[in-house]
Amino acid sequence: MTAVAVPMGAEATEPPERRGLARDGVRLMAVRPGSLTHARFSDLPGLLEPGDLVVVNTSATLPARLTARRADGTDVPVHVSTTLDDGTWVVEVRRPGDDGPETGLEPGAALALPGGVRLVLRTGFPDPTRPGRLWRAAADPAVAVPAYLARHGEPVRYRHLRGPLALDDVQNVYATEPGSAENASAGRPFTDRLLVRLLARGVPVVPLVLHAGVSSPELHEPPAPERYRVPEVTARLVTATRAAGRRVVAVGTTVTRALETVTGEDGVTRPGAGWTDLVLGPDRPARAVTGLVTGLHEPEASHLLLLEAVAGRDLVERAYAAAAGTYLWHEFGDSMLFLP
Amino acid sequence: MTSTAVITGASRGLGLALATELSQRGWRLVVDARDAGRLDSAVAGLPRPDLVTAVAGDVADPAHRAALAAAAGDSLDLLVNNASALGPTPLPPLADLPPAALEDLLRTNTVAPLALVQAVLPALRRAGGTVVSLSSDAAVEPYPGWGGYGASKAALDLLTAVLAVEDPALRVVAVDPGDMATDMHAAADPGADPADLAAPGDVARALLRLLDGDLPGARVRVGDLEVAR
Numbered sequence: 046m047t048a049v050a051v052p053m054g055a056e057a058t059e060p061p062e063r064r065g066l067a068r069d070g071v072r073l074m075a076v077r078p079g080s081l082t083h084a085r086f087s088d089l090p091g092l093l094e095p096g097d098l099v100v101v102n103t104s105a106t107l108p109a110r111l112t113a114r115r116a117d118g119t120d121v122p123v124h125v126s127t128t129l130d131d132g133t134w135v136v137e138v139r140r141p142g143d144d145g146p147e148t149g150l151e152p153g154a155a156l157a158l159p160g161g162v163r164l165v166l167r168t169g170f171p172d173p174t175r176p177g178r179l180w181r182a183a184a185d186p187a188v189a190v191p192a193y194l195a196r197h198g199e200p201v202r203y204r205h206l207r208g209p210l211a212l213d214d215v216q217n218v219y220a221t222e223p224g225s226a227e228n229a230s231a232g233r234p235f236t237d238r239l240l241v242r243l244l245a246r247g248v249p250v251v252p253l254v255l256h257a258g259v260s261s262p263e264l265h266e267p268p269a270p271e272r273y274r275v276p277e278v279t280a281r282l283v284t285a286t287r288a289a290g291r292r293v294v295a296v297g298t299t300v301t302r303a304l305e306t307v308t309g310e311d312g313v314t315r316p317g318a319g320w321t322d323l324v325l326g327p328d329r330p331a332r333a334v335t336g337l338v339t340g341l342h343e344p345e346a347s348h349l350l351l352l353e354a355v356a357g358r359d360l361v362e363r364a365y366a367a368a369a370g371t372y373l374w375h376e377f378g379d380s381m382l383f384l385p
Numbered sequence: 386m387t388s389t390a391v392i393t394g395a396s397r398g399l400g401l402a403l404a405t406e407l408s409q410r411g412w413r414l415v416v417d418a419r420d421a422g423r424l425d426s427a428v429a430g431l432p433r434p435d436l437v438t439a440v441a442g443d444v445a446d447p448a449h450r451a452a453l454a455a456a457a458g459d460s461l462d463l464l465v466n467n468a469s470a471l472g473p474t475p476l477p478p479l480a481d482l483p484p485a486a487l488e489d490l491l492r493t494n495t496v497a498p499l500a501l502v503q504a505v506l507p508a509l510r511r512a513g514g515t516v517v518s519l520s521s522d523a524a525v526e527p528y529p530g531w532g533g534y535g536a537s538k539a540a541l542d543l544l545t546a547v548l549a550v551e552d553p554a555l556r557v558v559a560v561d562p563g564d565m566a567t568d569m570h571a572a573a574d575p576g577a578d579p580a581d582l583a584a585p586g587d588v589a590r591a592l593l594r595l596l597d598g599d600l601p602g603a604r605v606r607v608g609d610l611e612v613a614r
Contacts, residue, residue, distance in 0.1 A: 077429060
């Protein structure tokens with residue numbers, strides 16, 4: 046099975062606040078087997094039922110983009126995707142024009158980073174023998190990465206954006222634990238007030254953490270391994286919500302990836318932490334997640350296959366057909382709510 | 386070719402009854418309501434939800450009206466201006482009606498219907514379409530407490546009548562549906578027994594029979610039609 050082909054629509058080139066909208070003023074398309082309703086994100090509480098559960102990713106975004114100088118003197122962006130347990134970094138070196146990852150690099154290549162840090166590329170990541178967009182790299186001297194990025198970095202951005210971003214632009218209101226290279230942007234439209242209205246509706250909101258790596262949208266590759274943690278209370282409520290016949294609504298593909306990683310074939314969701322390389326698709330449909338809030342992103346296969354693993358191909362096709370031309374794409378654009 | 390209708394205020398009452406009847410006939414529908422959750426549930430219950438575009442929003446919002454017009458497409462057979470505001474309840478005498486509340490009533494009940502007609506006019510003309518605006522006996526009778534709502538509907542009646550003479554290619558009619566068992570009626574007159582009131586479905590069917598034939602004029606009382614029970 047291949048993913049549906051979707052037409053691109055208009056692009057959101059800046060945060061909705063700069064288009065005169067509140068965060069939760071972006072459009073929200075509610076898609077069910079029997080209906081398709083165009084609404085605003087602030088309408089979300091009324092589209093869910095008491096007893097449904099919303100799961101959010103509370104990973105906070107780091108300013109993970111640095112400017113590095115190559116040996117030939119050229120300045121290029123470097124995106125720090127994550128750090129590994131042994132202290133090495135996983136990075137993507139961008140091309141000088143920032144139109145995609147630099148792929149012609151060799152092991153041992155060195156980059157001069159701000160603050161006198163030297164970064165040496167070691168091996169490919171995740172497969173050390175096949176270097177691609179991501180590299181495992183060592184920093185010298187070793188630095189505490191969150192503090193170093195806070196001092197020298199800026200938010201990762203791609204070329205569809207109109208200009209630089211402030212860190213607040215790429216932070217969700219409930220973000221608490223820095224570690225993501227890119228914002229888990231499905232949660233961006235939530236506001237304090239919207240969260241309170243969900244609680245008052247009888248829809249609990251529970252956290253997990255998945256530190257999202259860089260997406261390298263130009264290459265359409267599946268996501269690399271990412272670090273996650275699903276707390277006991279979240280696992281327990283997910284299992285209980287399913288047992289009660291109510292919906293488990295994941296806010297974004299990062300939440301889906303983490304929840305499905307810790308849900309067994311028995312359908313029970315258990316607490317857990319570690320690295321996940323799970324990729325959902327036709328041969329691994331969703332077990333825990335029965336609803337999904339998501340933005341509209343590059344129509345690359347792995348993203349669509351994840352949507353189809355939760356919502357089914359028919360709903361995904363209908364949603365993208367209805368969105369064509371009228372919904373805004375990318376991390377500051379509009380949203381869809383799949384309720385299969 | 387499939388006929389298309391835009392119905393405002395379609396999550397409850399007469400709007401939902403009209404949507405149900407037209408969906409049964411296989412029409413393509415564009416419907417709205419302010420409450421997205423209620424609209425979503427209402428659409429899921431229609432006979433042909435696959436032919437329905439539901440857009441949550443307030444008819445008083447120009448951006449929302451533009452979204453409705455865009456969803457209607459190039460050819461529109463029927464526009465039903467049904468969404469209405471009742472104003473403050475219990476219905477206050479005019480001496481106590483806040484001017485801002487009257488402005489809100491006019492915005493929703495008078496200005497929005499005309500603005501929506503304007504937004505879809507090319508599509509209506511292309512199809513030789515019909516505009517139905519829901520009015521009230523309060524538009525012609527001086528009922529205490531109904532001054533604000535009645536004035537907004539009286540103005541809507543006149544806009545309708547003028548549209549009818551200005552644009553003879555269109556069929557334009559204001560309809561007084563009479564007292565129905567709806568949430569709005571219950572808000573206005575909490576003491577009324579719903580069993581004494583017409584069912585919205587019966588009124589919807591009578592209204593559609595009217596539209597199937599020649600219109601008797603620019604204002605119609607459903608009470609003058611035969612409402613089959």
